[in-house]
Every structure is written in structure tokens, then in C-alpha cells.
Amino acid sequence: MRIVLGVGGGIAAYKAASLLRLFTESGHDVTVIPTDAATRFVGTATWEALSGHPVSNSVWDDVDKVNHVRLGHEADLIVVAPATADVMARAAAGLADDLLTGTLLMARGPVVMAPAMHTEMWQHAATRANVQTLRSRGVTVIEPASGRLTGTDSGPGRLPEPAEIFDAVMAAAARAGGTGSLAGRRVTISAGGTREALDPVRFLGNRSSGKQGMALAEAALAQGAQVTLILAHAEVAAPRGCDVVRVESALELRDAVLGALATTDVLVMAAAVADFRPAEVATTKIKKSDDGADPVISLVRNPDVLRDAVIARASLAEPLVIAGFAAETGDASADPLTHARAKLARKGCDFLVLNVVGSDLVFGKDSNEVTILDADGSASGPVRGSKRVVADAVIDHAARILSR
Structure with missing residues (x-):
């Protein structure tokens, strides 16, 4: 793939050298x-040595080749990293006052921008408007990371790590080129653990880290899908390139899931959704009583979000593949697989991913083991490995069902 790597004038430019190396080592011409x-910040000699091509930023070099036209036409993809506030402002305004902005105006393929700037610049109304404008034109503007910035500042605006940018770029290329099994498809994934408020301070929660849901989002992006991540509490950041909808409670998650169904081809319900919530939420912090009496907290059942999605699917005009996750433990009545098959029958989804869980299993770990149950109850697996390995198997299974 022929890639143009634009580098904005910020301290994070040094990271672009590592991104360039990732591209070239993957066989791309940059x-x-x-x-x-x-x-x-980084001299042209560095870029020439790492790319194997001469480097210029002037429209007056090699005028006979009309580089600002040729490079944009020939590029399969253009990446700008770091994309400074200035570069994005000029691109949004359609300016062409140097070789990079001229090339951006001539782009025929996908464009990905990885912003990097101080927090106040990223959050400024002008920058937000420019980002919205660029996205409305089809540019992928990935969210910056949060962390240490120049000097002692810290906050959102940090350039994502090169490997994260690389993954986002490859996902954009897969979407544009139709090379992934889900290219042109829309995938919605719920992830993380819901929290049910007890009072303004406390909540009922669970041990979910969100890692498996994030891996599912990464796997879907890698297959070219447009991914919406409905995200409850998680210990890890969402992957670059997906749209994130933040929720906290089971009721909020239900509303977000049902609201997404009409524009979704695949729904994967990987969130750990609370089965119960407090019947009443105290408006002030619950305090210990002087008489030593223990508080009594009444619980009510939360809606079955997966089942509600299956029921709502019947009213949709387009096909929708729905997958659920079942975190199960065995008990005196049955083993986890038997419990999962019963759950699959109740839910009515297309397939169910069984996790056998426990205090030292699955939650917060980087590896997983699952069994995939199809609607007829047949089992495939187990699939063992990293959560990304498991995610690839789940996304591939969904894609196969969708293509039938």
C-alpha cells in the first residue's frame, strides 16, 4: 500500500518515526x-533514511512532477501524525499553503488524523468544530490519548502510541478497501461492567475489566467494520477508531443498545450487565446508625437487555446478527455448559459465547477460554488464548452468520 505520512510540527513528531518504521516493516511504501x-523537531534526513524516499515540504521542489497533485492521487491512504491544531484547522478550511495541505486536498483514498496538542487546544471550541468538519467529510480523526504532555502538563491531547495509530490506520484501510470480512458493515459491541447506584457515593458493581469487549472492538475494526462501543465501567481504554457511547447503569445500557439496533448489522453483548439494582437510590450518603442497625437494601430485577434486543429485532427491516456472552459457574444442578444452553434458549440470540468464570478466572486477565454455542445448541471450541484471539474467533463467527 502506498501511504503518505504527514507530520505536524509538535514535540510528538518523534513518535512518527516509530510509526513510519511500523509501516515500512509491514511492506508499505511510505x-x-x-x-x-x-x-x-525531526530533520528530513531521519525521514529519508527510514522511508527510503527523498523528503520535501515545499510545492516548489520537483515542480515538473506537480507533487501536490501526484502524491494525493497516487496515495492509497494519507496519515497525519501528529495532527496539530494548526494542521487540522488548515485542512478543515481547505487551505493549500504547503505540500501537506495541498496533498490532503487531492486525496482520493482514506485520510486518518492522529491529533496531538495541549489539552486546552484540543478542548477549544475552534478545534472541536474543525474535528467535526473533518469527520463530516469522511476523515478519520482518532481520539488523542490522555497523559503527560509537554512540560508538567497532563490530560487529553497526547499522541496515541504508534502501534495504536497503526491499528487504526489498517482498520481504516480495510473499511475503505472492502478487504475485511465486515467491510462496510456496522458492529455494535457492549463492554465493561455496569454500576447500579446505592447513594451518591456507593454502587453495586462487578469484576469486569472490559478487556474482552475492547478486544472484540479491535477485532471488528481489523475486519473493516464501523464499530460503536457501548461502554460501561472499564479498566482499559477504548481502541482508536471506534465510536464510544458511555453508559453507567443497566437501564442506560439498554437504552443505548436498543437505540443502535436500526443502524447495526452485528450486535455483540459482551458487557457484564447487573441482574439487579436497588429499588430506591438514596439522595444522600447512607450513614451508619447510632443504634448499630444494619441497613436493608431492597433489589429489583433489571431488564434483560439481550432478550429485549432479540425481541426488538423482529421489527427491523434489515438482518441483524446478535451474539451474547454468558459468564457461568457450575452448581449442584448443572455444569456451566448446561446452564449456557438453557440461557441460549431463553435469549433467542444467534449464538452465545460461554465463559466459565470465578474469582481467579477471566475477570481482569489477559487470556480467556470460551465455547461458542450456536442457536441449535451445537458447541464449537474451546477457543483458548489471549482475549484478542478469542475476539477474532467471535467476530469471525458473526461474520460467517451474517454472510449466509
């Missing part, structure tokens, strides 16, 4: 276009 300001 032309680097740094802004004039970027060359004050």
Missing part, C-alpha cells in the same frame, strides 16, 4: 511530508 515546523 512518502513522508513533514510541515516546516515539524522539521524543527
Whole structure:
């Protein structure tokens, strides 16, 4: 793939060298276009050595080749990392005052921008408007990371790590090129653990880290899908390139899931959704009583979000594949697989992913083991390995059902 790597003039420009190496080591042909300001941080000799191509940022070099037209036409994909507030502002305004912005105006393939700037600049109304404009034109603007910035500042605005940008770029290429099994498809994934408020301070929660849901989002992105992540509490960040809808409670998650069904081809319910919530939420912190009496908290049943989604599917005009997750333990009455088959029959989804859980299993771990149960009760697996390995198996299974 022929890639143009634009480099904005920020301290994070040094990270773009590692991103360039990831592209070239993956066999891609990369032309680097740094802004004039970027060359004050990393010189052109570095970009030439790593890319194997001469580097220029002026429209007046090699005029006979009309580079600002040629590079945009020939590129399969353009990446700007770091995308400074200035570069995004000029791109949003349609300016073409250097080789990079001219090339962006000539782009025929997908464009991915990885912003990097101070928090106040990222959150400024002008920058947010520019980001919205770029996204409305089809540019993928990935969310910046949060962390240490230049000097002692810390907050959102940090350039994501090169490997994260690389994954987001490859996902954008898969979507644009139709090369993934879910290219052109829309996938909604619920992830993390819901929290049910007891009072303004306390909540009922669970041990879910959100890692498996994030891996599912990464796997769907890698297959070219447009991914919406409905995210409850999680210990890890959402992958770059997906749309994130934040929720806290089971009721909020239900509303978000049902609201997404009409624009979804695949729904994967990986969130750990609370079965119960307090019947009443105290408006002030629940305090210990002087008489030593224990508080009594009444619980009510939360809606069955997976079952509600299956029921709502009947009114949709387009096909929708629905997958659920079952976190099960065995008991005196049956083993986990038997419990999972019973749950599958109750839910009515297309397939169910069985996790055998426990205090030292699945939750918070980087590896997993699952069994996939189809609607007829047949089992495949077990699938063992990292949560990404498991996610790939689940997403592949959904894609096969969708293509039938």
C-alpha cells in the first residue's frame, strides 16, 4: 500500500518515526511530508533514511512532477501524525499553503488524523468544530490519548502510541478497501461492567475489566467494520477508531443498545450487565446508625437487555446478527455448559459465547477460554488464548452468520 505520512510540527513528531518504521516493516511504501515546523523537531534526513524516499515540504521542489497533485492521487491512504491544531484547522478550511495541505486536498483514498496538542487546544471550541468538519467529510480523526504532555502538563491531547495509530490506520484501510470480512458493515459491541447506584457515593458493581469487549472492538475494526462501543465501567481504554457511547447503569445500557439496533448489522453483548439494582437510590450518603442497625437494601430485577434486543429485532427491516456472552459457574444442578444452553434458549440470540468464570478466572486477565454455542445448541471450541484471539474467533463467527 502506498501511504503518505504527514507530520505536524509538535514535540510528538518523534513518535512518527516509530510509526513510519511500523509501516515500512509491514511492506508499505511510505512518502513522508513533514510541515516546516515539524522539521524543527525531526530533520528530513531521519525521514529519508527510514522511508527510503527523498523528503520535501515545499510545492516548489520537483515542480515538473506537480507533487501536490501526484502524491494525493497516487496515495492509497494519507496519515497525519501528529495532527496539530494548526494542521487540522488548515485542512478543515481547505487551505493549500504547503505540500501537506495541498496533498490532503487531492486525496482520493482514506485520510486518518492522529491529533496531538495541549489539552486546552484540543478542548477549544475552534478545534472541536474543525474535528467535526473533518469527520463530516469522511476523515478519520482518532481520539488523542490522555497523559503527560509537554512540560508538567497532563490530560487529553497526547499522541496515541504508534502501534495504536497503526491499528487504526489498517482498520481504516480495510473499511475503505472492502478487504475485511465486515467491510462496510456496522458492529455494535457492549463492554465493561455496569454500576447500579446505592447513594451518591456507593454502587453495586462487578469484576469486569472490559478487556474482552475492547478486544472484540479491535477485532471488528481489523475486519473493516464501523464499530460503536457501548461502554460501561472499564479498566482499559477504548481502541482508536471506534465510536464510544458511555453508559453507567443497566437501564442506560439498554437504552443505548436498543437505540443502535436500526443502524447495526452485528450486535455483540459482551458487557457484564447487573441482574439487579436497588429499588430506591438514596439522595444522600447512607450513614451508619447510632443504634448499630444494619441497613436493608431492597433489589429489583433489571431488564434483560439481550432478550429485549432479540425481541426488538423482529421489527427491523434489515438482518441483524446478535451474539451474547454468558459468564457461568457450575452448581449442584448443572455444569456451566448446561446452564449456557438453557440461557441460549431463553435469549433467542444467534449464538452465545460461554465463559466459565470465578474469582481467579477471566475477570481482569489477559487470556480467556470460551465455547461458542450456536442457536441449535451445537458447541464449537474451546477457543483458548489471549482475549484478542478469542475476539477474532467471535467476530469471525458473526461474520460467517451474517454472510449466509
